[in-house]
Amino acid sequence: MGLAAALFLKHQGLNVRIFETLEEPVQKSKALAVNLRTLEILETVGVTEKILNLGLAIKGAHFWRNGKIYSSISLETDPPCYPYLIALSQGATERLLTERLHELGVEVERGLTVTQAQNTKEGVEIEIESPTGDKSQIHGSKLLAADGAHSLIRHELKIDFPGTTLEKEWYLLDVPLATELSQDHAHIFFPKSGGFIFLVRVVEDIHQAPTTAPLWRIISNFPEPLLQAENLHLEGAPIWQSQFRISHRINTHLADKNIFFAGDAAHIHSPIGARGMNLGIEDAGTFAQLLKRDQLESYDSYRRKVDQSVVRKVDYLSRLAVGDKKVIRLFRSQLIRFLLNCGLTRQALIKDMSGTDHELI
Numbered sequence: 349m350g351l352a353a354a355l356f357l358k359h360q361g362l363n364v365r366i367f368e369t370l371e372e373p374v375q376k377s378k379a380l381a382v383n384l385r386t387l388e389i390l391e392t393v394g395v396t397e398k399i400l401n402l403g404l405a406i407k408g409a410h411f412w413r414n415g416k417i418y419s420s421i422s423l424e425t426d427p428p429c430y431p432y433l434i435a436l437s438q439g440a441t442e443r444l445l446t447e448r449l450h451e452l453g454v455e456v457e458r459g460l461t462v463t464q465a466q467n468t469k470e471g472v473e474i475e476i477e478s479p480t481g482d483k484s485q486i487h488g489s490k491l492l493a494a495d496g497a498h499s500l501i502r503h504e505l506k507i508d509f510p511g512t513t514l515e516k517e518w519y520l521l522d523v524p525l526a527t528e529l530s531q532d533h534a535h536i537f538f539p540k541s542g543g544f545i546f547l548v549r550v551v552e553d554i555h556q557a558p559t560t561a562p563l564w565r566i567i568s569n570f571p572e573p574l575l576q577a578e579n580l581h582l583e584g585a586p587i588w589q590s591q592f593r594i595s596h597r598i599n600t601h602l603a604d605k606n607i608f609f610a611g612d613a614a615h616i617h618s619p620i621g622a623r624g625m626n627l628g629i630e631d632a633g634t635f636a637q638l639l640k641r642d643q644l645e646s647y648d649s650y651r652r653k654v655d656q657s658v659v660r661k662v663d664y665l666s667r668l669a670v671g672d673k674k675v676i677r678l679f680r681s682q683l684i685r686f687l688l689n690c691g692l693t694r695q696a697l698i699k700d701m702s703g704t705d706h707e708l709i
Contacts, residue, residue, distance in 0.1 A: 349494035349611030349628035351445040351456070352390075356636035358452045359393045365488070366449075367476055369495075371459040373446065379438035379625035380548055380565050381406065385703030386626045387430040389633040396430070398444050403436035404551045409534040411684055415578050419685045420533075421694060423701065432702040435551045438625055465491055465501045467605040490644070491607045492635055494628065499613035505604050511597025511616075512663070514670065518569050518618070520590045522550050524561040524583040531562060536669070537577045538680060543569045544669040545577045546620075560584050567619055569670055594618045596663040598656055603648040608635055615655045618666040623658050626703050631655070634709055646709075654706050661700055 354366040382399055390396045408422040423432040446456060463483070464475035471489035493501040502509060529535050529547065537545040550563040561583035570576050571591075598615040602608060611628030634651055638644045671680050687693040699705040 349625075349632050350492070351442055351449065352629045353492050353494065353610065353632035353635060354454055355393050355395075355445055355449050355452070356633055357639070358449065358454050360636065360640055362639075364454060365486070366454065366456050367460040367462055368456050368458045369461045371479070374439050374442060379441070379619075379622070380435060380550060381622040381626075382434045382436050382441060383622060383626045383701065383703040384430050384432050385708075386629050387434070389629060389708075393448060395444050395448050399434060399436055399441065400430070402440055402444075402551070402553050402555075403434035404532060404549060404554045405431040406433040406435055406534060406548070407532045409536060410530070411681075411688075412535060412537045412577075413681055414540075418681060419688050421688050421697065423698065432698060433622065435549050437550055437552055440552050441625070462493075462495065462501065465493070465504055465607055467607060472606045489606065490639065492632070493607060493609050493613050494611045494632070495613050497612040497616045499609070501607065502599060502609065502613055505607065507604065507609075508600040509597050510600065511595055511659070513593050513595040514618075514666065516569055516670070517591045518567065518594050519571055519573060521566045521573070521586045522563055522588045523566060523574075523586045524558075525564045526561045526581040526583045527564075527579055529579070538671070539570075539576045541576075542671045543576075544671070545570065545573045546669075547577075563587070594666060596659050596666070598652065598659050601648050602652050602655075603644070608644070608647055610635060614651070615659055617659045617662040620666045620669060621662050621701055623662060623700075623703065627655065627658055630703065637709060650709055657706070
């Protein structure tokens with residue numbers, strides 16, 4: 349989000365600085381897909397074609413039960429429209445944004461953490477701290493805080509972050525798999541015991557032949573998801589794995605005078621629907637557009653409305669996927685089949701996944 353915001357603003361001819369606590373670029377895949385709305389936004393700064401060249405177009409999703417596909421949804425589009433969803437790791441996307449920033453003369457200032465932020469009469473004053481503990485004060489006109497789910501700046505300004513947390517942990521793995529599953533589709537398994545297993549390809553560069561079996565991201569609320577799905581054969585140890593509680597939260601407000609929030613610092617939700625990174629990039633694009641129009645006073649009301657809607661829908665879909673209540677498990681397959689066969693709801697789901705469920709400001 350910070351990279352995207354800096355790129356949008358610099359493209360407008362503004363002076364920007366971007367501070368990053370991490371001393372090295374992110375290596376883990378994290379977010380896995382770039383949606384149509386993000387492709388539209390990044391076209392204005394010359395990154396979209398590079399994403400399309402590296403990524404894999406996802407043609408749809410298959411829903412599995414008892415070893416068979418019982419329903420599907422197509423995500424194929426007619427030219428010249430961009431694909432609804434491109435499989436490309438967050439690491440690759442961030443690299444492309446960083447390279448474009450470098451072309452415009454902006455370097456990410458790594459190893460620096462913003463430890464304090466406050467509004468002033470002239471704009472904003474922040475304190476940054478180096479890895480050695482040295483601190484310095486910096487003044488600017490505006491600050492866009494994209495410092496993650498545990499945002500220090502949100503805490504500093506005492507902004508509430510209300511929402512809910514799912515009861516059980518979710519598990520994420522990036523693993524090499526030998527499988528006949530179609531690589532240009534996402535796959536969702538619903539075991540009889542409840543819960544879910546989601547699979548999609550992890551792509552760094554579709555033109556590079558993998559040195560091992562193709563890498564897949566697995567998301568599940570089972571601690572050992574590979575034991576629950578059929579025809580999945582592990583071809584090596586996971587290259588990354590994590591487990592965490594899923595929360596759906598949004599700031600009570602996304603702006604405090606000259607300080608604004610974007611991405612996980614503003615809202616968090618489950619990875620269902622692939623909206624996380626994409627929604628944050630849209631926050632950044634909206635911030636840049638409103639700044640250009642001298643209308644930043646509307647950032648909070650506009651973005652909070654959009655972000656709240658997305659968080660609410662992702663929360664509902666996540667609870668449907670988990671199926672933690674018996675009545676949901678009994679009717680989940682029939683409900684999903686109905687939703688995907690109904691033209692209105694199918695189009696609504698496509699708009700949700702592609703990020704086109706609302707108009708840009």
